[in-house]
Amino acid sequence: MTDQHPHGHQPHHHFETRAIHAGNTPDPLTGAVVPPIYQVSTYKQDGVGGLRGGYEYSRSANPTRTALEENLAALEGGRRGLAFASGLAAEDTLLRTVLAPGDHVVIPDDAYGGTFRLFAKVVSRWGVDFSVADTSDPAAVQAALTLRTKVIWVETPSNPLLGITDIAALAGIARTAGVKLVVDNTFASPYLQQPLALGADVVVHSTTKYMGGHSDVVGGALVVADEALGEELAYHQNAMGAVAGPFDAWLVLRGIKTLAVRMDRHSENATRVAELLSRHPRVSQVLYPGLPGHPGHETAAKQMKAYGGMVSFRVADGEEAAVAVCDRTRIFTLGESLGGVESLIEHPGRMTHASAAGSPLEVPADLVRLSVGIESADDLLADLQQALG
Template identity: 60%
Template sequence: MTHHDSSDRQGFATRAIHAGQEPDPRTGAVNVPIYATSTFAQDGVGGLREGFEYARTGNPTRAALETALAALEGGAHGRAFSSGMAATDAALRAMLRPGDHLVIPNDAYGGTFRLIDKVLVHWGIDYSVAPVGDTEAIAAAIRPETKLVWIESPTNPLLNVADIAAVATATHAAGARLVVDNTFATPFYQRPLALGADVVLHSTTKYLGGHSDVIGGALVTDDAELDAAFGFLQNGAGGVPGPFDVFLTLRGLKTLAVRMERHTANARAVVELLRGHPGVSEVLYPGYAGMVSIRLAGGREAALDLCKKLEIFTLAESLGGVESLVELPAAMTHASTAGSLLEVPDDLVRLSVGIEDVEDLLGDLTRALG
């Protein structure tokens, strides 16, 4: 869906609430209606109203979300998918062909790694890994057949940060394209397209939806040809979100700015507490948003113990919701990396710091750490 409106000149929170979400012209409804329909009546053969014919191909509720996502990332085109992995799959298949090579972070999200390592390699795709914070290492990993550099910044779960502009320069100098997974930073803190990225990816399940009640993904780009390729796969492979999921994601976007401010304030307080705690050997935090990873001085047993003893922090996978979550990546979200170049330390605990009262979160951690 191509994004055309005047919202580019507006502030972030204004765009999050209004881009693609104007009151319904027919009824005046201030929220975008949930168009729960699989098909659309045509005025004569091929006479489409507003361009909609079949809901896998396009749906007005989804179109509103795609406009909003593009506006927040400062991009021309947005596409919504049924999950972050569906968006990842579409991007990889649109941009790679058998014989191509890509570079990924040496601490990439386990699901991204699994899709590349267990599926795409069987279709003739090769990959190399490099530390996301080392632009020279990324450039050195690029080969003549490299078509794609894929980074997360910050990474999941080690929270390493890339110099996106420098990586974009190195990638483009080699004739490749750059995809940035912006799930952890969100467009509130970072706009990869403005830094030179070709494509931005989101698991909208996380901060953009923000309430742990919906699964979704997105791709945003300024490249019309790439957007058409994403749209072809969106329709042709069918990994599209339903209108109810899209409605929940749109509702989440409206409070993204205030939520990110609170996530960050709470996370900074958590980091301050943990950096001074003898039971914690290392605190990993990029300085913004709500993701904090820690390594426990007592190793894996201490990490397991912390996960068990926390009460307000719920032991669960995923992140970016209003409630605080804790997980052990090596045994949970990143189990697929075991024994690989991307293996996660077994004493690492990942915290998704929510927007509860910060004193309660600090008390929960203090008590659980002992």
């Protein structure tokens, strides 16, 4: 595997070491220990067709983006990593690479609203159709397959209902059916979950979230197990052009260096938040895979290192009460997105998942979603206590 990791990364190194060193070779000219931001569009050629290091134009490749892409591949244990301008740009490039008009996809019944919109409003106009299935039930996924199915799409944990899908079980179904299994690993991050090792074909990330980790960059990624698919995706990445810019790639690479320690704290804090909420009289249900009562708890325990920083809950008094809780927090900031060091709160029905209203993916009106940050857990618990009243 050394040909994949030209920067001296050894695949057997532990995750924390790979996160800091993979793709991060000291600059040969100056010895700088961090890859420079190559804020450049084009490169001098040594004669016609003589490229230095394979670089000719920064849509095709840029050294800062290359560093990130090598790092992503190392973290997910894949053959090829690709960095994009956003998570949805990554998804769109993937779909247009592996699908053709007439093909069919199985998507989760609680997919991210933006992913649902991409299928329902964009890709469907291109002649690709989809079925919605409860991916936590392998039998339901099996039943949704048709002769035209090319992809099974999974989010685990899912957004915003924190559903858990058994990746290895679905990988078996996908292999037997000859279809690709795609796993959106945004909520878990590669530190907590490794879908390719469990049999997935492609991992998708919004690197905006935990990978970047500081709410200051928008980006996306694909990591694949198969070299040939990686080549095909790289061709389409260049042909379609929604690439990560060098500064954005640099910010994501910078965020990844602390991914392991951040995810440990996110998970610890979220566990304490979920336990508090599950005891609160104004909360009717808590959705967190770390709670023993969660229907996906055993599967999550099997395939995840810890349970992550996302917690959703339902407010007993209904929609207006849920909105009021979102308005009353002081440390939890009312805002969309997730995965940053600061805690966020939102109302999915009116905010992140409004695009799914009236569809099979509509979320409960009394649902509140938390992205639990890395602040003091005691302060976060006190904030939720006062907001719930």
